[in-house]
Amino acid sequence: MSGKEFFVNRYRQLGWKFENVEPKQAVRINVSNAKGKNLVERLRALGVQLERVPFLETGYWVCSSKVSVGATAEYLLGLYSIQEAAAQIPATLFTALRDKTVLDACAAPGGKTVQLADLMGNTGAIVALDVKKQRLNALANHLERCHVSNAVVYHLDARQASRLNLKFDRILLDAPCSGNFAADNAWFKRRTLQDVERNAQLQRELLTETTTCLSDYGEIIYSTCSLEPEENEVNMDWAVKHLNLQIEEVDCYGQKGLTEVLGKRLDASVERCRRIWPAETQGFFVCKLKKRVNKQ
């Protein structure tokens, strides 16, 4: 069960007509570093035309550029980061990040870690984990470039996060996933349904472990850049039924989560998730979870 026809047919059954898309390049301003620096004007003077992404506060599309946006002095000084527009959404869905203790469970290469630090104004603490040691260098470089001062990075599989003996107020679980065709030209050739199911299992293990590290009134943001329901709505349905979590409403770009998936009916609250089919952005999925509060 693989190939373009197989997956495109699945998307049709999920209610989306396949079309080839090329997501726009996007950047995110690091407010802590760029405050008062008139960055958009400075980049315009270099020949970089930006347009505000309507659903993001600090995100901009790169409409055209005479220079590489990854090689300007402004980039090297950490005034902005290159970050896909949909990928900028998850960190913005947390409430009240300042002074919190935050877990970034699968952090490398660090785009969202830097964004969290920016939203926290470098207060509180971020514990950033990644299982792949070779990716930690990119993460460390990213933190240094953007002058992040409130993060600690460990080489640790998030499935062992409880070894840290910490409780977190906020957990970002941007889970390893199958990705999507809009971000990978060879996606249809490389991916099979078996990959999807294997990733979905890994994601459940990550959800299970990170939930044990969540403080009672904490929040988890779960996200993937996969379009496959097994890694998204089906996993959220599983989390509601097995991890004593509840799905919270979010106000962000994207369509409601699917509650009927390939003949299976899911918990009605899965509708509160957000699914982003590829268009101006890549494909994406995001969901906000909290521990279920027993009402007595």
Added chain:
Amino acid sequence: MKVLRDFAVKLGAEFSLNADLVVEKADRYFLLNKRLQSISHWDFYYAGTYLGKVKKGTFFPSFNLLAMLAKGKANKIVVDRKAAWLFICGRDVFRRSILTMHGLRRKGDYALVMNEFGECLGFGKILCSLDADVKGVEVVVKNISDVGDFLRREI
């Protein structure tokens, strides 16, 4: 801490850090805040503000440390836009590119190289007195380290 202080002296900078919050790990130095210190009980890979590393007896400052030093009194030269770009491409600084200077200008001293926006791009070694107009000498600050290093690290 001594390597950090010695480096700051070479830049004519005033430098004070709470030594209790500076952590040395495998010849790399990090400045933690109290919150991080309380939770960094594991063998971390990176923490807080990276200050620099010692390699073969030489201290290599981080760009975070340079930016911290640039906020206070230190040897600084402010260069024009073109020289700023060339500097982050690894090039040295020409006398004619310098807009303003602060602090010591003696041969052999280190100086932070700043752009017109007051941002620290790196540092270099002063090759000849910046006060003296020595004929025939064009390059006056040799590039030692610049933020273009973030790109070069990826190669």
